Amino acid sequence: MNLIDLIGNTPLIDLSFLFPRKPAVSVFAKAEWMNPGGSIKDRPVKRMLTEAVAAGKLNHGKIILDSSSGNAGIAYAMIGAALGYKVSIVVPGNASLERKQRIAVHGAQLIETDPMEGYDEAMKEARRLYEVYPEKYFFCDQYSNENNWLAHYEGTAVEILSQVDRPIDHFICGVGTGGTITGIGRRLKEAFPGITVWCIRPELWPGIEGLKPLDSQDDIIPEIFDETIVDEWIDITSEEAKLWCRELGKNGWFTGQSSGAYLAACEKVISQIQSGTVLTLLKDLGERYFSAGLWRNETENTITEKNY
Numbered sequence: 235m236n237l238i239d240l241i242g243n244t245p246l247i248d249l250s251f252l253f254p255r256k257p258a259v260s261v262f263a264k265a266e267w268m269n270p271g272g273s274i275k276d277r278p279v280k281r282m283l284t285e286a287v288a289a290g291k292l293n294h295g296k297i298i299l300d301s302s303s304g305n306a307g308i309a310y311a312m313i314g315a316a317l318g319y320k321v322s323i324v325v326p327g328n329a330s331l332e333r334k335q336r337i338a339v340h341g342a343q344l345i346e347t348d349p350m351e352g353y354d355e356a357m358k359e360a361r362r363l364y365e366v367y368p369e370k371y372f373f374c375d376q377y378s379n380e381n382n383w384l385a386h387y388e389g390t391a392v393e394i395l396s397q398v399d400r401p402i403d404h405f406i407c408g409v410g411t412g413g414t415i416t417g418i419g420r421r422l423k424e425a426f427p428g429i430t431v432w433c434i435r436p437e438l439w440p441g442i443e444g445l446k447p448l449d450s451q452d453d454i455i456p457e458i459f460d461e462t463i464v465d466e467w468i469d470i471t472s473e474e475a476k477l478w479c480r481e482l483g484k485n486g487w488f489t490g491q492s493s494g495a496y497l498a499a500c501e502k503v504i505s506q507i508q509s510g511t512v513l514t515l516l517k518d519l520g521e522r523y524f525s526a527g528l529w530r531n532e533t534e535n536t537i538t539e540k541n542y
Contacts, residue, residue: 237316238284241276242389244268246397247516252485253501258509261500263516264394267489271309272336273518274390275302278413279309281385282374283317292372297322297343299371301360303353303410303444304333305518306376311340322371324360326353330443331525353446354454376411378457386417394418394513401426403510406468406499408434408445408492412459414515419463422513433464434499437471443526444492444517474498479520479528488520491528 245268249261266274286292297320298310307323314321321342325334328349337344345363347355357377364373376382394402405422407415419431435449436442447453455461472491478501479494493516500512523529 237270238280238313240270241280242269243393246394249487249497249500252481252497253504256504256508259504259507260400260511261504261514262398262511263493263496263514264390266515266517267493267519271305271312272522273305273308273490274414274515275305275309275518276313277389278376278379278382278385278411279306279313279374281389282376282379282381283310283313283319285381286372286374287317292319294319296372297370298374299324299360299364300374300376301325301353301356302329302376303356304329304337304522305444306411307337307342307344308333308340310374311337311342314342315340322363324356324363326351326356328526330523332522336522352441354452357454376413377454380458382411382413383417383420383458383460386414387421388417390414391418391421395421395425398511398513400511402429402513404430404432404503404507404512406432406434406496406503406512406514408436408442408495409448409456409459410444410446410492412456416458416460416463420460423463430465431463432466432468432499432503434495435467435469436475436495437469440472442470442472442475442491442495443523444490445495468499468502470495470498476528479523482516483520483529487516489516490518490520490522491526492517 244265269276299322301324310321324345326349327346347359436445438447475491475495478497496514
């Protein structure tokens with residue numbers, strides 16, 4: 235197998251034990267941190283790039299360009315390196331240090347934008363670069379690329395359907411580019427017409443890495459995000475996401491901030507039901523967030539020679 239072959243086919247894990255007060259509720263999560271780039275973003279980036287090569291839109295004379303909050307940037311850098319392409323990634327300046335280091339390790343160029351302007355400024359800067367140098371770049375544009383959501387419709391969701399042994403009643407997801415919720419949501423609604431799709435709406439500040447708030451008129455709505463897929467919106471704070479990241483960690487699962495947000499949303503949904511099956515995603519690695527302060531003060535209980 236080569237690196238590209240390692241992407242996808244992640245396990246579905248049972249997290250029902252985290253909600254013992256609701257024994258008739260089952261909670262499953264797709265273990266997306268197990269992709270070689272450490273996140274779910276490997277899936278759409280693989281499809282977008284390989285389809286572009288097959289269509290003759292991407293060749294070795296062009297640099298792969300896109301904006302990212304970090305995880306897609308890693309996927310672009312990793313897959314680009316494996317396929318022999320140069321990569322430039324525009325990221326907001328507050329993207330975690332670990333993400334930026336991983337991108338750089340694969341030889342990609344990092345272009346940082348004002349962190350106070352959020353992810354949308356990184357999107358705008360990538361578009362500006364492409365408009366000025368169209369002959370230099372292949373602008374993949376994950377926010378409007380149809381192969382983004384198709385990677386989940388024809389890949390992630392098909393895996394899920396092969397792994398579950400019962401109907402799924404609730405699917406909980408968020409929006410970065412909108413590809414995941416659109417692709418998986420569409421496929422699951424075809425399979426389970428009665429399913430409720432819940433979309434997370436993070437607070438504007440300090441925000442949750444990888445998730446767009448989408449509650450301001452100034453927010454750029456990704457072109458591929460199908461809002462008709464969403465049945466219910468659910469508000470989650472960064473503190474709620476952090477608490478659930480730590481709860482997962484105490485039970486052996488070490489995942490990032492958006493995964494904590496998804497579990498926080500699961501808790502709120504489960505409080506409203508007595509039975510059923512809930513599906514969500516654990517989207518990336520917890521190691522990616524040390525510098526961002528997600529795990530700060532978690533070493534307070536460490537035994538040392540002085541306090542033993």
